Amino acid sequence: MDVSQGEMRDFNVSNKATEEEQEDPEGGSKHRFMMNAKKTFENASLLLRRKIPCTGHLMTPRRLWIQTVPTQECDVVLMFPPGAQDFTLMWLLSRLRAGTPGLVVHVRHHASSDSYGFYLTAPFSVLTKAAEEVHLPKTLKSDYGGGLKEFVQQEATYFEGVENESGFFSTQERQWLVLHLLQTLRAGSADQLGGLRLIEGQAIVPKCLSAGIISQVFPLHDMPALENLQKNWVRAFFQKQPLDAICEYFGVKITMYFAWLGHYTAALIVPAVVGFIFWVR
Structure with a gap:
């Protein structure tokens, strides 16, 4: 049976390790532990090298997003x-x-x-x-x-x-x-x-x-106009919706949708109050 040089080298290393274990059982255990640890670290390193390029955008430091300047x-x-x-x-x-x-x-x-x-x-x-x-x-x-x-x-x-x-x-x-x-x-x-x-x-x-x-x-969003809408529309709970500004930024269809939502919400106030009174009684 032919034996390749690589197999012969692995066989010699194995015999050498076995001999060391017989001479020093504690040293053999340490050697096995070190070899297993080294193999584990190599596998983990290989896995990280494969995965990090695919998820690099998820690992971007938060300070880079905070310091971004709008285009x-x-x-x-x-x-x-x-x-x-x-x-x-x-x-x-x-x-x-x-x-x-x-x-x-x-x-x-x-x-x-x-x-x-x-x-x-x-x-x-x-x-x-x-x-x-x-x-x-x-x-x-x-x-x-x-x-x-x-x-x-x-x-x-x-x-x-x-x-x-x-x-x-x-x-x-x-x-x-x-x-x-x-x-x-x-x-x-x-x-x-x-x-x-x-x-x-x-x-x-x-x-x-x-x-x-x-x-x-x-x-791209127009950041000044978007901040103005956020201030005068999103955070202004008890003010009328700025429909003209919404129409100018988002278009007529979006404006009609939110105008209907505002009308529908206002129309439900009276039934909600009456229902709450009956519920309390």
Whole structure:
């Protein structure tokens, strides 16, 4: 029977350990204990090395979350899954800048999750062009009849508040317009991303979302407006709901929902009081 060198070496070590145990039983027990402890620590170390990369975002120190600074000048975030290839990021970045001129893209790496994100916004001139494409209704000045009218760049001076570039579009409108710019990014005849097949004229971002190349696309909160709502709405228990502010931030559907909840809660006050009186009696 053939015996390999590794088996012979293990056999010699085993015999040597047995001889040491016979000479010193207490020393043999210590040797076995040390070997078992070493093996246990090695297995634990291997397990930690495998698990920590998967749960690193859960182990981020709390002080890092407390000291975070809200992102400025960003309307929509485009996130990639962990481990996204540099080629994919560079290709999509070049297509965003070439296919949507004027779109501002900031690339950031999140160390806790090992993922990249594109932080997107657009200057006022690009937003006005997108507003005309989507026929966004805006309020006319009283000199021109007032009311709502679809925005037109050539008639921009007719609209109320157009002089204030930072406040002419609401947060919701800015995010909608930037998302529209993303949707207009189309594939060319020679565009191909790895194994993903892109048809000419196909929307790139929705296709990448369905294929898992892009993990998610979402808007960012406007922290000052959110804090104002928290102060005047969430924590103001005995005040009327600021429906106009809610509509401006969350939209008409959310506003109608909370308006109905407020009406329904107020309508239940009388039955609740009557029922409490009967219950006490």
